[in-house]
Amino acid sequence: MSTSDGSIVGTTQILNNGSPIYRYNIVLLSEGYQNSQLGQFANDAQAFVNRLSRTPPFHLLMNSINVFRVDVSSTDSGADDPMACTDATGTGATARTYFDATFCSGGQTRRLLTVNDATALQVAAAQVPRYRLVVVIVNSPLFGGSGGSVAVYSLAAGAVEIALHEIGHTAFALADEYEYYLGCGSGETDRNNHPPVEQAAPNVTISSDRNTLKWRRYVLAGTNVPTTTNANCAVCDPQATPVPAGTVGAFEGADYYHCGAFRPEFDCKMRTLTRGFCRVCRDVIRRKIGYYSPLTMRFAWKGVGSDQNIYAGRGNDQDQNKLSDLGTSHAPALVNFSGTFMAWKGAFGDQGIYYSRQSHIDGMTWEPQHSVPGVGTSTGPALAVFQNKLYMAWKGIGGDQGIYFTTRDFGGGWAPQRNVPNVGTSTRPALAAFQGRLYMVWKGIGGDQSIWFSSFDGNTWRPQAPVPNAGTSTYPSLAVLRDRLYMAWKGIEGDQSMWFSSFDGNSWRPQAPIPNVGSSTGASLAAGPDRLFMAWSGIAGDPSLYFTAFDGNFWGPQENYLGTGSSAVPALLVTF
């Protein structure tokens, strides 16, 4: 019933990404676990972290998050389950627990599981002074949760999905996107029309005017607004979605009402526990947690079609700008070398190679371009840092399919170009430093769509060898994650799917598809401290830019880098 019904046992940090001063600190509290059950709580807390790290957009944000587990023992196991509720299905059980958890809080809704919020916040503050989110795990198999000043969830099947939904309320002020209290079939009659009052939540609205819609930024011109309307406001709208999953529009039925309120996508975790967060909800989460991120994704790209301007921007897709006076006919390349460094082939028929560095003053401004003397390409360069030097490699001009490279040291000045012996490409190479060597991969010459690799020790290149069973009609990309070298590439000819493989220093794994993504140009890989990031432009006719992340096992779903596009591969760099 109160803090006299248990005690605080101790605190363990179970995810550490740096000082709590700079990170988003989540505190997990145990409720209704007896002392002998705290081992189970440790498992339940770890299950929460595992699920969080696989749930977009958190999968892109885990570097920003610390998680602490506070073991609190209770005299009894479980939670109060009052008989008196609208459905009268409770057992009447009471449990002597530290945070006094109860189902049917307020006597209306069985699934509403709450705790003493003030006690939970006090314990969190005492144990983890820089806590930013408190989540209470209630040791009960009954279904329930809530998302007030703390998020609460039980151990019912799919319990962690309840937690993620409740965190949507507690941490991100997201509204429920479902259109009922008790259920669509409950016969409730007070859910027909939403009051004409706009909600503060970013994911529900009473407006269906596309020009003023809160999330109009995400609505494509070809999407009808409203996207669905409910023909019978006495019931939940039974119609299936008329648009593909992931389409942002305005769908009627939200915020506990059948009519008069709209949600951004047909489905979302704020509507259905088993679904992912919709685009609007994902961006709200990303903007808030991203503030705590040690990572910045940096993009650079050529414009669409005949637009040969170079654009650059950061992961926050509102930070984009056109780099005046810089132009390219192909994809630029980015690397971290005394700050953000970019190189590219000139625009139109200009086959020179140019470079620029980002000013550190605001992280958005670039120096005027410089020319790399005595070199030229008809495609574009690749960059990597190896043995404290910047390495650049490129295909020659026009019919010259040889691959050349040069270096630059921190003091400035480029070495004369050298030729990589006995290799050639009709597109462009990729570079990455791995296990003390500089690796290069490339597509073969002309109709040879196989992918070749070699490596360099600072003096000599090994003879080329094929990457078994891998092929591309464009060019591959490289990056290192932990103890493996990863390569990603577009398939051959009409195959617009993306593939990846990895190399341990001896052999390449069989290629595997990257699920649910596609490109007609290829992709860029970039390494973060614990995951890879990939960026690409869409399949022919779709110049939109996309990105995703890979944790060594799992590729997250693609995210659209809004507001721009490219007809070439965007360059990607992750700084941290």
Ligand SMILES: [Zn+2]
């Ligand atoms: Zn949503």
